[in-house]
Amino acid sequence: MSHPALYPVKLADEITRQLDQLADHLSQLPTPQAARVIARVLDPDAGILGSITHLVATGSMFAKDQAERGALPAEVWLALGRATNELRDISLDLDEHKATLQHVGSLPTTAAKPPAPAPLVVWRRR
Template identity: 45%
Template sequence: MTEPESAAQLADNIARQLQLLVQHLRHSPADHTAQALRRVLDTDNGALWGMTAVLVTGAQRTKEQADLGALPQEVPRALGRAASELNALGLDLDEEAAALGQAVRASTPARPAPPPASCDVRKRHHR
């Protein structure tokens, strides 16, 4: 069985994945970019909200260390401020995320109806 990733390794992997996403976005068609951004901004499972939760958790955990004197008190405060600002930005972008969803739906062409089957084809299906 393999060892579970440490928090630092997981953070490194997430950073690499975000860099990969940036590269994809630079070369993706507009509708794919809109779809990806809508997912990044998703209020339940998006990366922006995930990063906010990471900062909140970091602020809470570093507060414990700061209370013990292992870190300056400014560290958890700065993380808390960053989490609050990121949360506010996420809330501001919520409307735009909905607009991105609409743009994706509007840019997706409707599938044309298949042509009607000829009489010969219909007869074969009934036999």
């Protein structure tokens, strides 16, 4: 029987491997399928980004507890807390574009007329 403490490490390694595999597939998908995958990944409630944010927030709670006990420096807890906040902000920024990604994902794979190129300089509000 394997040691129970090794399972989460193996799980993290497997998830990382699968994320790399997903990125490889994404780079080869037609536009509508890629847009659907991206929309799904970025979904703040049920997507990978939301799950990673939850994982980092859980790590932050762990680090806070350990910092209070003196087992970890407080800087570790603070860094994980900042990372959680940044991920939530990024998730909110990207959520604004969910409808666009879903629309592109619903288009047929072969469009009669290719879309017009768009300028890549966009003013961003904060």
